[in-house]
Amino acid sequence: MFRLTICATLIALSAAQVPVAPLYSACSAAVPCAAPAVCQASVCVPTVAAAPPVLAAPAPLPAFAPAPIAAPLPAYAPAPIVAAPAPAPVFAAPFAAPPAPVIAAQPALGCAAPCVGAAQCVAGACACANPAVAYSPVIGCQPAIPIAPAVPVAPAPVVAGRLIPQALPGSPCEPGVECTGGSVCSVGVCLCPPELIQEGTVCVARTIYGVVPPPVIPVAPVVPVALGAPCAAPVAVAAAPACVPGAVCSAGICQCAGAYEPLQGACVRRRL
Numbered sequence: 001m002f003r004l005t006i007c008a009t010l011i012a013l014s015a016a017q018v019p020v021a022p023l024y025s026a027c028s029a030a031v032p033c034a035a036p037a038v039c040q041a042s043v044c045v046p047t048v049a050a051a052p053p054v055l056a057a058p059a060p061l062p063a064f065a066p067a068p069i070a071a072p073l074p075a076y077a078p079a080p081i082v083a084a085p086a087p088a089p090v091f092a093a094p095f096a097a098p099p100a101p102v103i104a105a106q107p108a109l110g111c112a113a114p115c116v117g118a119a120q121c122v123a124g125a126c127a128c129a130n131p132a133v134a135y136s137p138v139i140g141c142q143p144a145i146p147i148a149p150a151v152p153v154a155p156a157p158v159v160a161g162r163l164i165p166q167a168l169p170g171s172p173c174e175p176g177v178e179c180t181g182g183s184v185c186s187v188g189v190c191l192c193p194p195e196l197i198q199e200g201t202v203c204v205a206r207t208i209y210g211v212v213p214p215p216v217i218p219v220a221p222v223v224p225v226a227l228g229a230p231c232a233a234p235v236a237v238a239a240a241p242a243c244v245p246g247a248v249c250s251a252g253i254c255q256c257a258g259a260y261e262p263l264q265g266a267c268v269r270r271r272l
Helices: 002-016
Strands: 037-040 043-046 120-122 125-127 184-186 189-191 196-199 202-205 247-250 253-256 260-263 266-269
Touching: 253 260
Parallel strands: none
Antiparallel strands: 037 043, 120 125, 184 189, 196 202, 247 253, 260 266
16 A cells, blocks of 8 residues: 555656647647747747737826907007118229339340441441431441442444444453443453443442452363373373363373273273
8 A cells, every 4th residue: 555655646646747839839749838928830839819909098198278358559650760770972083003114124126236437326226327328337427428320322424335343241252242331351351441340231330338359260161182182190280181081191091991992093902
């Protein structure tokens, strides 16, 4: 009997120690759900859905008595509007003339060359005291020498029945040919005298600051000495006529050089 009592006590203690699963937890036959949940599909779910809480209706607001209406204020006449005093007139400052511009002093311009005679350097150029006289870099302020007008020379009378050949200044002439325009035949050319100058087809007087240019003497062309003709070596006073191209003066006769050979009165280069 004592043993049965002990066994029943042990069974009751083991049954009291069986674990239970809370709501919405995994459950099984060995792990039952805690009341009032039931095990469905291995999950502890409540038996009946809890009803949503019912909110109590708000208490009505207390009614307040309307405030008493105050008596209207007495109407007062509007205060008179006083116009603002006019602003004091603003007088413009008296007109002041702008200051005169200050012009810097310009350095004096000098002349490129010293002025001749009594001329003075004015604004970088030489000028004469007399405005009627133009300054010249050669004679200064001396009045220019007037140039005599050209005096045409009357042609020589021609005798009827006789024709005399004539040549203009600068044309070739020879004995029996008459140079016209005041020119004379000199060294085979009609030239103006030293005191005259050729002006077109006549000779006129020329004066340039009192200086007469020297006459121009034409140089006659040099004719080369033919092959085999006598020749002479050049001297200090004047050069002797040279031989034809390719020839040299040897033993007083124009002969072809060593690299040339004579052919029809000329010297041609030898063929190698």
